[in-house]
Amino acid sequence: MPVAKSSRHHLKAVPAPAELAGKYEVLFDQASDAILTVLSDGKIDAVNQACEELIGCHKTELIGQSVGSLIPRPGTHRIPERSRPLTMELFKQAGRYEDIAVVRNDGYVRLVDLSIRHVSTGQGIAIALFRDVTEKKQMERDLITKHAELRDAYFQLEKRNAELKAMQETLVQAGKMAALGELAAGIAHELNQPLQGIRGYAQELQAVALPIVNKHPASKEIETDLGEIISCVDKMAGIIGYLRAFTRGSVENHESTDVHHAIDEAIKMLSRQFQSRGISVERSFCEKLPPVYANPLQLEQVFINLATNGRDAIEATGRGRGLIRISTRAAGKFVEVTFKDDGIGMNDRTKSKAFNPFFTTKEVGKGMGLGLSLSYGILSKIHGSIVVESELGKGAAFLVRIPTDFRELA
Ligand SMILES: Nc1ncnc2c1ncn2[C@@H]1O[C@H](COP(=O)(O)OP(=O)(O)OP(=O)(O)O)[C@@H](O)[C@H]1O
Numbered sequence: 001m002p003v004a005k006s007s008r009h010h011l012k013a014v015p016a017p018a019e020l021a022g023k024y025e026v027l028f029d030q031a032s033d034a035i036l037t038v039l040s041d042g043k044i045d046a047v048n049q050a051c052e053e054l055i056g057c058h059k060t061e062l063i064g065q066s067v068g069s070l071i072p073r074p075g076t077h078r079i080p081e082r083s084r085p086l087t088m089e090l091f092k093q094a095g096r097y098e099d100i101a102v103v104r105n106d107g108y109v110r111l112v113d114l115s116i117r118h119v120s121t122g123q124g125i126a127i128a129l130f131r132d133v134t135e136k137k138q139m140e141r142d143l144i145t146k147h148a149e150l151r152d153a154y155f156q157l158e159k160r161n162a163e164l165k166a167m168q169e170t171l172v173q174a175g176k177m178a179a180l181g182e183l184a185a186g187i188a189h190e191l192n193q194p195l196q197g198i199r200g201y202a203q204e205l206q207a208v209a210l211p212i213v214n215k216h217p218a219s220k221e222i223e224t225d226l227g228e229i230i231s232c233v234d235k236m237a238g239i240i241g242y243l244r245a246f247t248r249g250s251v252e253n254h255e256s257t258d259v260h261h262a263i264d265e266a267i268k269m270l271s272r273q274f275q276s277r278g279i280s281v282e283r284s285f286c287e288k289l290p291p292v293y294a295n296p297l298q299l300e301q302v303f304i305n306l307a308t309n310g311r312d313a314i315e316a317t318g319r320g321r322g323l324i325r326i327s328t329r330a331a332g333k334f335v336e337v338t339f340k341d342d343g344i345g346m347n348d349r350t351k352s353k354a355f356n357p358f359f360t361t362k363e364v365g366k367g368m369g370l371g372l373s374l375s376y377g378i379l380s381k382i383h384g385s386i387v388v389e390s391e392l393g394k395g396a397a398f399l400v401r402i403p404t405d406f407r408e409l410a
């Protein structure tokens with residue numbers, strides 16, 4: 001019968017007890033997990049090769065030693081975060097424990113997953129199985145760090161992307177503005193002709209009609225009105241002049257320019273506004289300031305922008321008064337102009353973006369956010385520069401550097 005055959009065969013294969021013990025000893029010794037048996041008094045009874053490697057110590061030194069030598073001490077050994085040190089209590093309780101810190105013979109701490117089993121022999125042996133997970137845990141930690149780094153990089157990328165998008169929108173906007181600028185320049189040119197016509201006719205009326213209506217009761221009124229027409233036309237011509245100053249054609253109109261005169265002209269334009277807002281202007285002009293080779297109208301525009309910003313910054317304090325200090329000095333091949341105000345000042349964000357086109361902190365309709373970027377553009381073209389120093393609540397100081405002759409620098 002096959003059963004009998006097989007049982008006979010099985011019986012034949014049973015090794016002798018000594019042979020069996022030798023076989024299990026080899027299995028015990030060669031097991032990939034570190035195995036350690038502990039007696040009830042806490043003394044190490046047996047260890048396998050993997051355990052020798054884990055502890056870094058030969059079995060002859062380990063056997064008979066207290067298992068307490070594997071317990072790390074907080075002051076002496078570095079116990080990794082989120083792990084717990086081995087304790088004598090763990091050997092008393094059968095179970096599985098993760099991330100247990102054990103100390104090697106050389107003082108280094110390893111992380112293991114620990115499994116405790118109790119064997120009911122007379123000596124009350126506890127079998128401890130250690131699986132070294134130090135590298136695995138390290139890899140896990142590295143992975144967590146890498147993941148965090150990746151997440152940071154992703155956020156950075158998203159931020160950059162948003163900045164790029166904003167920049168793209170600004171560029172589109174700037175393109176529109178450039179087209180609008182050219183249109184405005186064209187309109188300005190066209191309007192100038194009829195305006196000069198109106199001025200001419202008004203002047204003619206002053207000369208021809210006033211003597212005729214001299215005796216009329218409304219003659220004084222007619223005279224005042226004609227004067228008003230001429231002054232309004234002059235104002236409009238002035239505005240057109242500034243519009244044209246922004247267009248490309250006028251960029252080339254460089255000439256020897258008196259910087260002080262350009263500053264004075266700019267302040268003159270704003271003097272009424274300064275008066276009504278209690279803003280005083282203090283000039284500290286260098287006596288022998290050399291002229292600069294530039295477009296006077298454009299320089300004037302830079303100073304108008306700076307003075308206007310000073311005005312707004314002072315007004316924003318709500319104090320009802322303020323001071324703009326303008327100083328000049330000759331600095332080698334450059335002329336330096338400083339506009340300093342005691343207005344609200346700027347925080348770091350505003351300071352870093354102030355020269356960006358269309359950046360404004362002013363309410364809609366009050367600022368376009370173009371003053372500083374245009375000023376920067378005007379100065380860059382003649383190899384000049386403009387920088388700002390400011391702190392929130394402490395006013396702002398703009399330093400403008402203009403080369404005396406940019407052709408020498410080019
Ligand atoms: N003197 C200053 N003090 C405080 N903040 C300033 C000063 N000058 C400029 N700024 C800040 O820089 C921003 C940009 O200035 P910029 O002159 O370019 O534009 P704007 O004044 O807002 O508008 P626009 O000049 O087109 O009328 C302002 O909105 C303001 O926040």
Ligand SMILES: [Mg+2]
Pocket residue numbers: 305308309367370371372
């Ligand atoms: Mg401005």
